[in-house]
Amino acid sequence: MVLFEARNLHKRFGDRVVLEDVSLAFDVGTTTGIMGPNGAGKTTTLRAVLGLTPPRDGRIAFDGRDVIGLPTHEIARLGLSWVPDDRRVFPSLTVARNLEIARKATRFRRYSVDECCEIFPALTHLLPRECENLSGGELQMVSISRALVGAPGLVLFDEPSQGLAPKVVQDVMSTITRLKAAGVASLVVDQNIRTVLDIADRVFIMQLGRIVHSAPAAELRDDAGARAHWLGLD
């Protein structure tokens, strides 16, 4: 079942084209990667999905509903959660409070704080601490947990491995895999190409605001020639 579909998205900032004819679609419980160099339009695509940077043209449907023109809070209430690259937690609030205010009911399953603590055991002793005192890895755990308590059908991950230690990156990626097993779809934008190829079902490669290639992740994983051609990797 198609959970998400974006069709022919266009966006300009002045004379600069940031999204041009961007189309992508994926099913329930799949992991999709968007890759490309800086300025390719990856983050703008995620922001367009959330209504934070509305596209000039195009159509976006989530869970059978057209979300173009809806305000961000209504899109979020449909079951879309965001894990931004700069975490954006409330620094003066405790971890527990950050999770509490992110709870919402959608038609998808809501994770409890206990389940989040099971996914990230380190979270248990962080609950009473203010977020301004946490490390980057700890903040990422909070940010992902906050997305999960919001009952998502789709989680948008923007650079989830940015600035994290390899062990934490591994934990984050295994969480995305775990979500997939639970039927939650993920759209992952990351510079860490190998990591995305390891967890994604399908990848879209963007350059200068356009999707220039789309393929099953396994195809790029197994074909060194295609990897070198599209991603510049050996």
Place this chain on the structure above:
Amino acid sequence: MRARFLGYRVWWFKFSVFVLSTAIAGLAGALFAMAQQSAYPNVMSLHQSGFVVMMVLIGGGLASFWGPLLGAAFFILARDLLGAYTETWLLWYGLVFIAIVLWKPEGLAGIGRSLVDRVRS
């Protein structure tokens, strides 16, 4: 923005808080007029409004819910105790205000919080 992507209609909350706070301020004004059995334009003067802003900032209204209450108590104490000794009590109160804004913008509530943290650690 972070509240919006968590599903909150931010402008509605801001509007509601504005309406609620102005309603409470209106109620306070009405009670004040009843207590004084009079109402004159000078209670809405810049002078009076300045006192309220100073109470909030000295108390730590930027950092704490109860800060303005502390600030109001501090103002009354300064006016009644300091004012009993000198007519220039406002000068000293103003200097305290400047010192707090410069060195402890979280106000009296922030000073209290720092002391509690220091005792705990």
